Amino acid sequence: MRAQPESHRHLIQNRLHWFYVPVGLIFLVLAARLWQLQILQGAQFAEKAEQNRVRMLQIVAPRGTITDRNSHPLVENRPSFNILLYREFLSDMAETERFVTSRLGIDPEEFGARIRRARKDPLYRPIVIKEDVGIAEISTVEAHRSDHPEIQLGPQPRRLYRHNRLAAHVLGYVGEVSEAELADSTFPGVKPGDLVGKSGVERIYDRHLQGTDGTRQVIVDSLGRELGVLGELEAVIGGELRLTLDLRLQESAERILQDRVGAVVALDPRNGEILALASAPSFDPNRFSSRLSERDWNELLDNPDHPLQNRAIQNSYSPGSIFKLVMAVAGLEEGALDDGTRVYCNGAAEYYNRTFHCWSKGHGLMDLENAIKNSCNIFFYELGRKIGIDKIALHGTMLGFGERTGVDLPGERAGIMPSPEWKLRARGERWYAGETISVSIGQGAVSTTPLQLLRAVSAIAMQGRLVTPHVMLRADRAAGDPRGWPDKALSLHAEKLSRIVDGMWASVNAGGTGGRARVEGLDVCGKTGTVQVVSAGRTRENSEEPDPFMDHSWFVGFADRNDPQLAVAVFVEHGGKGGLSAAPLAREIFQAYLATKTPQQPITQAIAAARSLRP
Numbered sequence: 072m073r074a075q076p077e078s079h080r081h082l083i084q085n086r087l088h089w090f091y092v093p094v095g096l097i098f099l100v101l102a103a104r105l106w107q108l109q110i111l112q113g114a115q116f117a118e119k120a121e122q123n124r125v126r127m128l129q130i131v132a133p134r135g136t137i138t139d140r141n142s143h144p145l146v147e148n149r150p151s152f153n154i155l156l157y158r159e160f161l162s163d164m165a166e167t168e169r170f171v172t173s174r175l176g177i178d179p180e181e182f183g184a185r186i187r188r189a190r191k192d193p194l195y196r197p198i199v200i201k202e203d204v205g206i207a208e209i210s211t212v213e214a215h216r217s218d219h220p221e222i223q224l225g226p227q228p229r230r231l232y233r234h235n236r237l238a239a240h241v242l243g244y245v246g247e248v249s250e251a252e253l254a255d256s257t258f259p260g261v262k263p264g265d266l267v268g269k270s271g272v273e274r275i276y277d278r279h280l281q282g283t284d285g286t287r288q289v290i291v292d293s294l295g296r297e298l299g300v301l302g303e304l305e306a307v308i309g310g311e312l313r314l315t316l317d318l319r320l321q322e323s324a325e326r327i328l329q330d331r332v333g334a335v336v337a338l339d340p341r342n343g344e345i346l347a348l349a350s351a352p353s354f355d356p357n358r359f360s361s362r363l364s365e366r367d368w369n370e371l372l373d374n375p376d377h378p379l380q381n382r383a384i385q386n387s388y389s390p391g392s393i394f395k396l397v398m399a400v401a402g403l404e405e406g407a408l409d410d411g412t413r414v415y416c417n418g419a420a421e422y423y424n425r426t427f428h429c430w431s432k433g434h435g436l437m438d439l440e441n442a443i444k445n446s447c448n449i450f451f452y453e454l455g456r457k458i459g460i461d462k463i464a465l466h467g468t469m470l471g472f473g474e475r476t477g478v479d480l481p482g483e484r485a486g487i488m489p490s491p492e493w494k495l496r497a498r499g500e501r502w503y504a505g506e507t508i509s510v511s512i513g514q515g516a517v518s519t520t521p522l523q524l525l526r527a528v529s530a531i532a533m534q535g536r537l538v539t540p541h542v543m544l545r546a547d548r549a550a551g552d553p554r555g556w557p558d559k560a561l562s563l564h565a566e567k568l569s570r571i572v573d574g575m576w577a578s579v580n581a582g583g584t585g586g587r588a589r590v591e592g593l594d595v596c597g598k599t600g601t602v603q604v605v606s607a608g609r610t611r612e613n614s615e616e617p618d619p620f621m622d623h624s625w626f627v628g629f630a631d632r633n634d635p636q637l638a639v640a641v642f643v644e645h646g647g648k649g650g651l652s653a654a655p656l657a658r659e660i661f662q663a664y665l666a667t668k669t670p671q672q673p674i675t676q677a678i679a680a681a682r683s684l685r686p
Contacts, residue, residue, distance in 0.1 A: 125301065126157075126289055127195055132282025133228040135309030137242060137272065139318040140344075140544055146242055146273075148228040151361075152204055153264075154212060155197035156186075160221035170219055174211050177201050188250055188263045199264035202247070203229055203361035229360045230266075230273075236353040238321050240381035241314070241345075241480065241542055243271020244356035269359070270379075272312065272542060275479050279546055282309035313545040315344035323663035324349035327656045333624075333643040334382040334521045337660055340529035340629055340638040343538030343556055345478070347660070348522075352378040384478060387486040387518040388642065391600030391649065392446045393627050394467075394513030396531060396571055399439060401466035402454045403567040413438055416449035423505045427452055430601070443574025444583035446599060448512050455511025460502060463510060464490035469561055470527040471537060472519055477557075478540045486523055489516035513600065525640035528627045531571055532596070532635040535563035572596055576632050579654075587654040588628060590661045597628020597657065599649035621645035626653035630661055637664050 137146035154175060161167060171177045177200055189198045201208065204224075212224055230245050246269045248261050258267045258277060267281075268274035285306035290298040324335040328351035337347040354371060371379055380386060402408035416434040419426055429448040434441070442450035455463065467473065473488030487493070489510060491502035509515035519527075522540055530537045537559040575596035578585040584599040602623035624646030629638040639660045646652035 128287045130285035130306040131227045132306035133308045135280040135311045137312045139316045143318045147231045149231040151229040152224045154201040155225040232356045235355045239353045240350045243273035244359035280309040283307040315544045317346045320347040336640045340635045343540045350382040354378045383521045384483040389602045390513040390519045391602040393600040399571045414450040414453045440574040444577035446584045451511045460507040486519040521640045521642045529638040532629040534565045535561035584650040588658045593630040594632035595630045600625030601649045624649045624652035626657040
């Protein structure tokens with residue numbers, strides 16, 4: 072009876088021995104895994120745990136504000152939110168992509184491109200996947216925070232251009248830094264998703280306007296919700312920038328160009344400060360503060376009038392009869408003109424077996440002053456024949472033709488001051504004498520920007536002082552002393568230049584071609600210009616659409632005669648005769664300038680007062 076229980080006990084013990092083996096193996100595996108986790112990979116998991124608990128948040132610094140010369144705000148900042156992707160919370164990229172494309176309206180290709188651009192960034196740095204979102208996207212992100220903790224909101228200040236299109240070509244716009252700009256270090260220190268200046272002063276002074284981002288170290292839970300703040304380094308706002316622009320003059324320049332294609336520039340000829348610079352058509356830089364859609368971008372690019380181009384500095388045109396002032400400088404300085412020089416104009420003259428016409432049927436006997444007043448072609452044809460292209464090019468170059476003015480705006484063109492050397496180098500052809508005749512009245516190969524032409528005329532007004540035009544007046548913490556803009560004293564004789572000024576005064580005030588620029592209360596001196604688009608003998612192909620064949624219209628002048636404080640250039644594409652189209656527009660700028668002499672008036676009252684001054 073006792074033998075049977077004993078045998079059962081041995082059987083149970085044998086079975087237990089077999090149980091001890093797998094249990095021991097399990098404990099060995101657990102111990103090995105625990106040793107691996109705590110000893111071999113302990114530091115790595117501790118870091119991951121800390122990242123899940125502590126997050127470094129970037130505090131985006133606002134860009135510096137921009138004002139006009141009288142501290143009227145032009146560019147400020149407004150609050151906005153971006154949608155961010157935190158990769159440390161990412162568990163399923165495919166599911167995340169489905170969510171952001173279907174619920175947040177993000178293009179899949181764009182989403183993939185943003186992920187690729189940030190592949191070299193540290194994992195803790197969030198990726199901006201959509202900018203400046205509205206209340207609908209904000210609500211969607213907040214409603215799905217528990218399902219998608221990797222998708223969160225991040226504040227970022229956006230540019231606010233207070234007056235929309237006003238001075239758009241001067242101010243420029245900002246946009247997200249591109250892959251190409253990141254690759255070639257165009258903007259040192261920026262990261263994917265950062266906003267940088269793309270044009271205008273936003274680009275030229277980007278380093279100054281950029282602030283210094285701050286950081287905030289916070290404790291978060293598994294859903295990314297903030298539980299507390301461990302530390303914070305405040306962001307530093309970018310430097311402020313005060314421009315030379317006068318808001319009232321700028322508004323007048325923009326207004327007179329409405330429904331036209333062209334440019335207006337007004338500057339102080341004493342120091343080169345640009346008081347107004349308008350190019351039409353224009354654009355609203357606020358559209359670029361958020362990501363511009365492909366449709367909107369193509370609409371701007373495909374516009375035949377090219378609204379993104381700054382016609383004041385990026386387009387060059389034949390100067391037309393304005394170039395006669397350069398001819399006068401060359402003739403006087405070379406001794407080809409004196410008090411007794413007279414040329415008879417009967418409406419046409421023959422040079423090198425070709426007939427060249429005056430715009431009039433005949434002006435009669437002309438001296439220099441009357442030739443400028445009446446814009447007589449025959450007088451300047453004869454002058455060009457006498458002095459030759461080499462002397463013309465010498466004095467044109469001295470007055471800044473064929474070179475950039477040095478204005479602190481991007482994309483400036485140099486224009487062309489033709490010469491035999493230039494033609495041989497640029498076209499591989501020799502110079503023909505007949506070309507000199509065309510250049511003598513500002514036609515042919517000579518071309519200039521409105522700012523370049525205004526600078527040259529300002530030098531005549533200032534008795535040979537060639538200034539550097541600029542739009543930066545003052546900048547806090549900035550490199551660039553406003554007194555450091557260089558100017559050049561040209562070796563011109565004041566008494567000779569006074570004869571040119573007399574002719575310009577007569578053009579406006581004594582029955583000349585610029586009479587529509589006359590302003591009561593100002594001694595305006597000026598010169599009109601008309602640039603042929605179609606040659607004199609050519610017939611327009613479609614008489615029902617004459618605009619593309621109309622002449623371009625110029626007026627360049629300054630006031631006052633004996634104390635120049637304002638110089639103005641007006642250019643209207645296909646505007647017709649300069650005296651009929653551009654001169655009246657210049658008059659409005661001079662009138663607005665008079666109105667600024669009463670700064671206590673509101674801008675609207677000042678403009679109304681300017682209009683009341685029309686003769």
